[in-house]
Amino acid sequence: MTLKLVVVGGGSSYTPEIIEGIIRRYDSFPVTDIVLVDVEAGKEKLEIIGRLALRMIEKSNKAIHLTWTLNRRQALENADFVSTQIRVGGLEARSKDERIPLSHGFIGQETNGAGGIFKAFRTIPVLLELAKDVHDICPNAWIINFTNPAGIVTEALLKHSPHKKVIGVCNIPFNMRHSTAEILNVKPDEVSIEFIGMNHFVFGSKVLVNGEDRTNEVLEKVTHDLDYSPANIVNLGWTKTFIEATGLLPNPYHQYYFQTADVLKKDLKAFKENGTRAEVVQDLEGSLFEIYKNPSLYEKPKELEERGGAFYSDVACSLMDSIYNNKQDIQTVNTWNHGAIPDLPEDAVIEVNCIITKNGPKPIAVGHLPLSVKGHIYQMKAFEELVIQASITGNYNDAYTAMVMNPLLADEKRSKDVLDELLEAHQAYLPQFNSRGI
Template identity: 70%
Template sequence: MGIKVVIIGGGSSYTPELIEGFIKRYESLPVSEIILCDIESGTAKLAIITRLAERMIHRSGLPIRVSSTLNRRHALEGADFVSTQIRVGGLEARALDERIPLKHGFIGQETNGAGGIFKAFRTIPVLLELSKEMHELCPDAWLINFTNPAGIVTEALLKHGPHQNVIGVCNIPFNMRNSTAEVLHVDVKRVSIEFIGLNHFVFGRRVFVDGSDRTQEVMQRLMTKQLDFSPANIVSLGWSDAFLQAVNMLPNPYHQYYFQTTETLKKDLAAYNTNGTRAEIVQEVERTLFEAYQDEQLDEKPAELELRGGAYYSDAACSLMDSIYNNRGDVQTVNTLNRGAISDLPVDAVIEVNAVITKEGPLPITVGPLPLSVKGLIMQMKQMEELTIQAALSGSTKDAYLAFLMNPLIQDEKRAQPLLEEMLLAHAAWLPQFQSKEAQRT
């Protein structure tokens, strides 16, 4: 029997990555139907992506039906897997997430700091509605969430949504593993990294090749600048020997926002003054991509898509679906419930960790207590995530202010308030929960 996959946000420029992933894995993951679902404002892009997907599948010769719809409930009926890649408010909202914090002297980034908090505020209510619909229309389906901030959104769904078959995915651990394999000149299948932490705040504690510990060799490669994990959307500043020797773990690209805050802010301000926000750059990349996507001769994913920052996207999402469907019991890095894997964090906290993937879902592999070197900051980040979820649900400005205060990229009790007020005003159209008078008073 074939597999039905629904892609929420099907008009995304990332979708060809997924289509390619399904084509590559057809023998082990026999997808028979793909429905691309989007909202009315995304109709034009959805049509372009659908036609490209049809050409890609036609070229493959595989019996996969692809269609598109704006009717989410219709799309979800009988689904086996649902993938989410939405951006509430579009790139316009992302530009605000980046521009307004910079104006106030804070880092502006779509999944970290004030921008990440507001992306969660916009996204969580929408995906909780999806959770209700899946619970009704496809109760056995797995929701593979790629929508950022992936860890926060996944925790909100698992704690507050009725549908519990939810796994969060991020391509950063895949980037780190693949880059490590390249620099060690080995096949990526031979490399494993023990990850510990949270989404966009995860560390690689140990690196193994065929079971042999190669951690110190990889750390040396980082020190000599032979290794860079950064995706297209993050310009690496490199790491000092002092930092790497003290932490003695592989940092991920997003750590520059927290451990190189002053230099990163300076770099981002210079980039903003020269080229505008990253969102504006992405808008130009997308214009180029969608022009290419409309070429009736194009029947494969274009190489230019990597400029969008989505490298290994399909590997992360499709490999996970494949492992669930086939009950592989292999190890993948996912965002899932802690369940004691990290002893310092609550059992119902969502962490980013290696897990054994089965048909029943992920079983996180125990990694023990957090390393003392980063324990305090990780626990602070988790508290900030919990406050962000609380504010997204309550619509309380007090809760939102607390989330700002707990965020390491803000935590300034006087400057946080005007930043929060301006962002609430700018994003009002996408934040109905904050608009009621009752919520404003709490």
């Protein structure tokens, strides 16, 4: 019996983490075949990652057959799981997503604001094509998406592709649980956080430790010594007033929306001194791939944790393991709402705790949105829907409305300036807009 995993975006610097996760879970999740897939522009990195992955598997002495290819359709044959970790346009495109908004006085970030919008514009059409291929070639396979903006991309695939076996994952809930465990001096697997909201805009509404409610203790500590920010977000801390007023545990990305002026000031300073985060990552990636080339390296290097998306892959591996074994454990994923939050549409994609079964995630009801953040979540969900619509239609007005609806832009004149400049900068990766003469 075979168990095949296809990694789309196999030349990513995160791939060694996937390989490590598969090796570590081999006894319960006995993958027999792994195929790494990438595009022509990523061929050199794919070769480096492929050779490192082979060394890791060789050292593990596990019976895993690994190959890599640029032929995606061929790779998908007989796949059971397909993970997606692509970056359309590479880090050069990310740099434009950050640099152009900052030049107009807006936050420049790869998954939020104008940068996140354009990452979605470039990504959604490509992954819709992938989902169609999966549906045609390996219809029983699960797509595990951790391509950002993960929630928006997952909703686009579930609503607009023929393939419905799609789940989105993110490392933020993982980080929040582990950091909360650290501050409470308990083990991460003893901590359970009830999440409510959507990807990169999710709140913790309740914190339990071995079933005991310790929410108030965590909320009291979060104002001075809880830091669950990934490497790409500098924690600015939270005021006691904000935490007490909302009664919720924010995630690191909420800084962009509730501390906008301070974040923008920090980012502009960093931009002037060190360039964009994308340029920092380019240097880090260069160093990582030099490390990956070392023929004596047989494991994921510690330096990978300096990447902001570290642990995405581990979350994905845990999810696949649970689906394969019908574990019915609880994990936080991006999936259909199906009434878990009655204030949002049934077919909205939310980030929520789910029971993971062989048939996919079953959302656990969390009830109505807290009044303190209900308006924000309504706006963000409407914004996400506009981004998806514009990604598919290539309609300029749809794109403009998405920009104006985003809280980090929300300026009817300056949003148009940013939109026009980004459309021009990313023209090569936006055929849906270009075909309409925009």
